[in-house]
Amino acid sequence: MKAKIFEIKRFAVHDGDGIRTTVFFKGCPLKCVWCHNPEGLSFAPQLAYYAQKCCSCGECVSICPEGAHTIRNGQHVFDRTKCSGCGACEKACLYGALAFYGCDRTVDELLPVLLEDREFYETTNGGVTLSGGECLLQAEFCEALLKRLKAEGIHTAVDTCGFVPKTAIDRVLPCTDVFLYDLKAWDESAHIRCTGQSNRLIIENLEYIDSCGKAIEIRIPFVPAYNQDQMKEIASYLRGLKNITKVRILPYHNYAGSKYTALKMENTLPEELPSEEAMQKVRELFKTYGLQVAD
Ligand code: SF4
Ligand code: SF4
Structure with missing residues (x-):
């Protein structure tokens, strides 16, 4: 069995706790207008x-x-x-x-690379993160890889947009320590405008993971032109879940512009960037709902 991978990033510090190695899987079911990894959208190399x-x-x-x-x-x-x-x-x-x-990799090929930084994982409470694109579109492979990582005693995180069949989540649930779960908008129509898809399945899957008692870090890309007006509803909703360990607000940036050109893809990146003041406000807002917010 092989997976389609577009990057392996060592010493990642924004993909879960501690120092981590992140594996980026190719292919995504959403098409966020602000996507900063356009090379991960298509499954094709x-x-x-x-x-x-x-x-x-x-x-x-x-x-x-x-x-x-x-x-x-x-x-x-x-x-x-x-x-x-x-x-x-x-x-x-x-x-x-x-x-x-878009390289093809087997679990046996990936494992030695992912174990290289074991010492750093251990000293920083880090580990390995599966991301994308959407890694759970290749759930069978993720399950096999996560099982091997757990057998090696490595902390595992799955970064998902949640727009995947529940069966994909069931595959990885037992061997995932934390889910990094993206929420982009609360209103269904706003979500469709941002990503091209409804968020109903995403909410269902989030509630399912929460009901299973798994740790969840919520990740919210903050894109003023698209979801600034959605923050209160998201915060209010999250307050009712039981296993949200923290919320991370990710400031939108437009660094990926040159990648769109290099791949000859239509550049959909919004122009407006969030100000530091707006970021601070939204972080404070989530704190007022009793949620722990990552800096
Ligand atoms: S352009 Fe490069 S990637 Fe494409 S077929 Fe030629 S050698 Fe292969
Ligand atoms: S022609 Fe351009 S793309 Fe081809 S090898 Fe030389 S520098 Fe690289």
Whole structure:
């Protein structure tokens, strides 16, 4: 069994407690307008081409079996329609102009990489986080990987958008120490506007995990143009759940703009960024509902 992975990030400090290694799985059922990981949306492998880094050296031309790279009049031309997503050209580029997203990995291949930083996990109460995209679209693989991590005594976190079948949650529940659970809007219509999907299944799954007694860290991307007016309702709702260990408000940023261009994807990133004052206000709001808020 193999999973489609687009990144493994070591020394991650924002994906759960302590120092962690985060595995990013490809493919997502939502399409958030503010997505900062557009390379995780599609399940298909993708090559990003950063034109501003390319010096037209031509090293990628002979590597590509499909003839997707050519040099014309001294300039590199990338024909994306010919790319089959094999990933072979990424390493040929010494200038970092090519980035390949979508490697196939087995549990046996991933495990040694994930255990490399065991010492840091132990000294910081960290561990391994499965994220994405949406890792639970590949739930069978996640279950197998999490089981092996637990057998090694590693703390595990699953970062999910919650828009997955309940059966996917059941698979990983016994071997997950904490869920990092995204909430983006409370009103169904607002949620559809932000993500393209209803949030009913997301709420159902959150309540199911809560009823099973699992620790849940809620993560709320704060995007003023899309969900600023939703915060009170979310805070009020969360107060009624039993196993919310903390709420983390994530300030929206637009750093991913160049990735959209490099992947030739439509850039949907909103313009308005949250001010520090607005962030502080929303953190205070959640505290007034008796919730612990991460800084
Ligand atoms: S990923 Fe493979 S098919 Fe696509 S451009 Fe690179 S070498 Fe060619
Ligand atoms: S190897 Fe990199 S720098 Fe050279 S032509 Fe290809 S993309 Fe451009």
